[in-house]
Amino acid sequence: MNVKIPRGTQDILPEQVKLWQWIEDKVRHITKKYRYEEIRTPIFEHTEIFQRGVGDTTDIVQKEMYSFQDRGGRDLTLRPEGTASVVRSFVENKMFGHPNQPIKLYYMGPMFRYERPQSGRYRQFVQFGVEALGSADPAIDAEVIALALEIYQTVGLKNLNLVINSLGDIESRLKHREALINHFKPRIGEFCKDCQSRLEKNPLRILDCKVDREHELMKTAPSILDYLNEESQEYFAKVRQYLDQLGVEYTVDPTLVRGLDYYNQTTFEIMSSAPGFGAITTLCGGGRYNGLVEEFGGPETPGIGFALSIERLIAAMEAEQVEVAFDDQLDFYIVALGDKAKDYSVKLLADLRNNGFSADRDYLDRKMKAQLKSANRLNAKYTIIIGEDELEKGEVQVKNMESGEQKEVKLAEFIDVVQKWSNRKEK
Numbered sequence: 004m005n006v007k008i009p010r011g012t013q014d015i016l017p018e019q020v021k022l023w024q025w026i027e028d029k030v031r032h033i034t035k036k037y038r039y040e041e042i043r044t045p046i047f048e049h050t051e052i053f054q055r056g057v058g059d060t061t062d063i064v065q066k067e068m069y070s071f072q073d074r075g076g077r078d079l080t081l082r083p084e085g086t087a088s089v090v091r092s093f094v095e096n097k098m099f100g101h102p103n104q105p106i107k108l109y110y111m112g113p114m115f116r117y118e119r120p121q122s123g124r125y126r127q128f129v130q131f132g133v134e135a136l137g138s139a140d141p142a143i144d145a146e147v148i149a150l151a152l153e154i155y156q157t158v159g160l161k162n163l164n165l166v167i168n169s170l171g172d173i174e175s176r177l178k179h180r181e182a183l184i185n186h187f188k189p190r191i192g193e194f195c196k197d198c199q200s201r202l203e204k205n206p207l208r209i210l211d212c213k214v215d216r217e218h219e220l221m222k223t224a225p226s227i228l229d230y231l232n233e234e235s236q237e238y239f240a241k242v243r244q245y246l247d248q249l250g251v252e253y254t255v256d257p258t259l260v261r262g263l264d265y266y267n268q269t270t271f272e273i274m275s276s277a278p279g280f281g282a283i284t285t286l287c288g289g290g291r292y293n294g295l296v297e298e299f300g301g302p303e304t305p306g307i308g309f310a311l312s313i314e315r316l317i318a319a320m321e322a323e324q325v326e327v328a329f330d331d332q333l334d335f336y337i338v339a340l341g342d343k344a345k346d347y348s349v350k351l352l353a354d355l356r357n358n359g360f361s362a363d364r365d366y367l368d369r370k371m372k373a374q375l376k377s378a379n380r381l382n383a384k385y386t387i388i389i390g391e392d393e394l395e396k397g398e399v400q401v402k403n404m405e406s407g408e409q410k411e412v413k414l415a416e417f418i419d420v421v422q423k424w425s426n427r428k429e430k
């Protein structure tokens with residue numbers, strides 16, 4: 004039996020989960036400010052959703068999907084990304100008919116890609132992503148980018164680079180496509196098999212090839228920015244104007260084509276420039292995908308979004324040595340000495356929890372000193388000490404673990420007293 008975790012996956016242990024939850028809270032808070040609402044779609048979809056959505060010529064579809072047949076013979080795939088599923092759901096649930104347009108959605112959950120695992124690259128990873136559907140206003144492009152940046156800034160990251168590009172509209176893309184074919188065709192024999200098959204199907208993908216990255220034709224390839232028609236140029240200029248207005252710094256990189264097929268007009272990525280961050284520097288990526296809703300059988304609906312993985316965000320926090328202070332204190336820890344006190348602590352513990360306090364006790368029959376150590380390790384605010392003597396007198400000792408102050412409290416008044424303390428604290 005193989006009792007090891009599968010390659011490219013990781014256990015997130017309780018200590019780490021605290022950081023994850025802290026990040027998730029920040030992310031949810033920010034999305035709420037921008038009025039994005041959470042959507043939860045299935046972890047698996049019909050394989051076609053990704054073939055059609057992400058694109059047949061992409062690495063994701065060709066090499067990285069976890070696809071399988073279920074017992075009913077259906078072709079299914081563990082989702083490698085969230086956009087295709089969200090668009091499927093948008094169409095299936097006729098969200099285009101909802102009065103609150105544009106529809107602004109976010110998701111947070113595991114994605115699966117059969118990639119070569121390395122630092123910052125997993126086979127199961129958690130993506131947070133947003134999708135805004137129903138508006139072709141360049142201001143929403145700027146909003147989506149600003150939201151992504153706000154997340155990184157809020158968790159304390161400083162070494163960030165925003166890179167943007169425009170892939171233009173369909174007309175511009177077709178012209179660029181032709182230019183790319185003419186550029187690569189005479190020497191396509193020098194490229195990898197994948198690129199050879201991409202030449203006619205989707206030459207833009209060649210620019211994203213990991214194998215032929217260094218080929219000289221890559222550097223001289225026609226730039227999309229030279230093929231943007233007037234409308235696309237104006238659109239891109241507006242996006243940049245809004246980013247300038249927001250005081251967002253960026254660089255324009257015409258080689259930023261992204262690894263998924265659905266993009267047009269604006270694309271962007273945020274990179275970490277933190278020294279010590281791994282070889283993969285991209286923290287998040289996104290862009291516009293006008294036309295995708297139609298691809299899924301819906302009415303003409305523009306869309307834009309981005310996604311980031313929490314794993315890479317955490318890696319960037321580690322590289323920048325961001326310190327996070329968690330509020331993970333336990334309200335009460337009960338130290339019970341002797342059988343009667345232990346019996347009594349069962350009820351006291353329940354009373355505390357029923358009154359909204361977090362509380363725990365010793366279950367290993369340890370000596371007083373060891374129990375107090377536990378209280379310390381668990382970061383308890385108060386320790387309640389119950390011995391036989393105290394029980395007979397109808398009282399307990401309560402120790403404030405921060406100040407060291409200790410006082411006796413009558414059992415009958417105990418819950419009242421601790422509630423007063425907690426009210427005082429909340430004020």
Ligand code: HAM
Pocket residue numbers: 083084085086116118123124125126127128130132133134262263285286287288289290291292307308309310311312314315
């Ligand atoms: P993507 O560039 O394929 O775009 O992935 C977005 C982000 O997911 C990456 O920037 C990275 O943070 C994270 N990511 C991707 N693969 C891995 C991996 N193997 N391990 C860890 N993190 C990873 C999309 O997925 C698009 N759906 C984004 C989008 C949304 N575009 C428009 N809307």
